[in-house]
Amino acid sequence: MNIKSVLLDQWNACYHDKSWFLPLHEILMDLKASQAAWENESKQSIWSIVNHLIFWNEKWLERYNTELVDRSSPINNDDTFYVNPHPLNELEWKKTLQRLETVFDSWNKALEESTELKLLTEIPSYFHAPWWGAVSNLCIHNAYHIGQIMLLKKQCLSLSQKND
Template sequence: MSSYFFEKGLHGVNAHVDPVEVFEGLRWEMAGKKTENCPYSVWQVLNHMIFWQDYYLTLLKGRVPNPPEHDEETWPDETAPSNETEWNNTFLQFSNGLKEAENEAKKDLKELRDARLGRTRGDILTTLMAHNSYHTGQIALIRRIIGAWPPPSW
């Protein structure tokens, strides 16, 4: 697969809404809203996405981070940001990580980066894309349920 595939796939082209766009226009107060139908808030999903995005970026840089023992460790206890600045900074961390993944997609995708598991850079990027894709859909659904969908530019 080409770097073009990964660069476009990281943004959901031809598959789903862009993982950056899914947050567009969402006020920080709404990011922490939960309903009985949703086990997580958008805030919690965003932080979970950041955890795994950072994990895969570490692998792409040739380091092997310690995986969490339980998936619960990758979800924050806090359901909401404490203020707008925290929301904006956290979103910026996510979008910067996505840009970093785009840059990683421009490198040799067949190179082994996780020798312990025998995964190539392309394998790692595919996992990152799939994880972000899954949770992007989850965020779109949560936003629908809490009445904060669609994004303003739609």
């Protein structure tokens, strides 16, 4: 077993493969836009967390592909949870899900095509962390938010059953 196969296993457990928890694709596939936009008392929604995951996975994929981590322009993490309130409809939700699938598939392809040397290479502008460490931490970040999404889905569905 090598670093690449471990990362691919972690990556696919987050989105496609049943493992210790349901993969994100399976959790989201039967949700309607109104359910995805439902907010709990903390003002979190599945849609906002999905947007956050899309942002960070796209950002790190760009960094991985360009081998450049530019930290000169700070990112307000709260802004990555933004959901435009006007087009909250099924079409926009489907577009969001497609973008999520695209970034997960693109990461999977990038990892499959990676060499061990690339994964061992340090990122000088990011604490000299190796790429495998950054990708592994991205998987942990995804898993954390997948847990939140699952909990929000259960809360939303439970509430809707009580109201029926």
